Amino acid sequence: MTTSLVRRQALNTELGRLERMLEIRAVEESIQTLYNDGHVRGSTHLANGQEAVSVGIASVLRPTDVVTCTYRGHAAALALGVSPEGVLGEICGRVIGCSGGMGGSMHLMDASVGLMPTFAIVGAGLPVAAGVALAAKLKKNDSVALTIFGDGSTNIGAFHETLNMASIFKLPIIFVIENNLYGEYTRINLSTPISDLADRADSYAMRKEIVDGQDIDAVIKSISAAVDFARAGNGPSLIEAKTYRFSGHSRADPATYRTPGELDEWKKRDPLDIAAAKLIKQGDLTEKDLEELKSTIGVRVAKAIEVVLASEGPSLDSLLQHVSASRK
């Protein structure tokens, strides 16, 4: 059993799910520091504020199901089971990274838990996931594909073509929109004429649902229903998770284009606070336990960074590994 598979099993409990969300937040905060210290080449796109969507999805899917997601995929990778060393190692371009340090921040992968290489091209993960779903349907292997993408991706041709085909073929696929209100530096109302993106499913006679993306229990309920529907042979669903990214689009984007007060309003609905408050109310966690958990995670992430920074980058000899060519 891979480390990632073991980590995936930890999502079977409410506490395990809270712990994973806290870990994702801590890892992402460390990415910003690693970036500022010059250890990250290229860009990084944080998903802080959106953790409940990734962890909710990973809690429902089986490791044999397949997920595609975007460049904002650190959270999904960690949620599905990739270790902090695997994610941070990849982002820093080290051999211990989950793609051997050859992919970087936007190309995380781990076949053992169903994570296809994450996609840098907006909308590109949708048709690939549909291909996986078609294969599952033909092989009758009871697997589903799930693809995570942003609100901006719903204006891409590949989104419409894939929804159409998935509906016609009744593919076992779940389309999950992370509607965080922005595509790069543009607010959704300036790029898209409707505010409930789930309504786009109507054009394809597809099952749809809008879910509160800050509430992990709501996400789990919604994803479970869509997965059951797909496994039963009924076809695809389009789920719109209403969420928000607390950081800018990438790297050093200070997000000055935000509506004043918007960030503060969304921070009141931090998915980590919502999940922790529920456990405290149930009597399953105390404030002290929570502080201890955060500090254990802090130590874990600090150790992962030490291991990553001590790891080499890929050697020059490996430049042509995983590269194939055909001759005429």
Ligand SMILES: Cc1ncc(C[n+]2csc(CCOP(=O)(O)OP(=O)(O)O)c2C)c(N)n1
């Ligand atoms: C086909 C394509 N067009 C443009 C870009 C540049 N680009 C990168 S991220 C992004 C915004 C996408 O927004 P959204 O789908 O809402 O995802 P989010 O970044 O908010 O998670 C754009 C336009 C790209 N990567 N691919």
Ligand SMILES: [Mg+2]
């Ligand atoms: Mg967006």
